[in-house]
Amino acid sequence: MKSPEKTVTLDGVELHLANPDVLPLTWVGQEDLMRQLLAAWMVLHDDDLPLNPRLIGKPGVGKTTLAYAAARHLGREVYIMQATMDTRPEDLIVTPVVSGASQIKYVASPVVTAMLRGGVCILDEGNRMSEKSWASLAPLLDNRRYVESIVAGIKIPAHRDFRICATMNDDASTFEIPEYIHSRIQPQIFIDFPDRKEEMTILRQNLPFVEEQILTYVVDFLQKAHDKDERFTVRDGINVARYAAKVLRSGTLTVRQALSRSVAMTLGEEASRYMDASPEPKP
DSSP states (O other), rough: OOOOSSSSEEEEEEOOOOOOOOOOOOOOOOOHHHHHHHHHHHOOOOOOOOOOOOEEESSSSSHHHHHHHHHHHTTOOEEEOOOOOOOOHHHEEEEEOGGGGGGHHHEEEEHHHHHHOOOEEEEETTTGHHHHHHHHTTTTSSSTTEETTTTTTTTEEOOOTTTTEEEEEESSSSSOOOHHHTTSSSOOEOOOOOOOOHHHHHHHHTTTSSOOOHHHHHHHHEEEHHHHTTTOHHHHHHHHHHHHHHHHHHOOOOOOHHHHHHHHHHHGGGGGGGGTTTTTOOO
């Protein structure tokens, strides 16, 4: 496979590009969500433009995994831009960096690199960004499809194959998205907890080295928590199962004791109430 170009010159300005993200992520189950995302990115006509969907759900339900898997389904490079409350407009576009001989080097963000290379950008946890940062992306998210770098003094158009989506956690520790941005990041795709069969498949895929009885217990635990609308996710389940397996191998505890300790230490003592009714897993 040909290596990506490291630099691009645009209007006389050399931009140093980011590297694509290559991750061992696979989307399991909920195929309708994959179809919804791919439909949003579809282009029906030369005059048509892709949509910029937002994936909404609790932390750990697989929003980033879904976006990554959809991008790889299209055969595109994937660039993940992690948003935080400290993300600045220049972080999203071009950052000046002092290099050797006191020269300024312009470094393109994952967003801009994806724009130039026709890749897919995942703006991860986008609702942690401020309005000022979102405003810098406004022309990219409508039919103009470009961004402007004040620090480099250039306008950067998006490749026709460029796609973007934003993942957003539905929790309280986020900024309110301004209305003019809301209309630019549609449709909304809601991701809920997987069902029992899908959760077991995810656990087996991520933890092929963990005993089946541990995985079965963890799925039972997660399903009980889901029924009570707890926020524990399959990501939490993976951590519980992984640590329980380590505890079991390193001592003389029973499976139930190892699981109990893992739940308490991973998710907190209050989570233990979802295991009290579960019988001791048989060896």
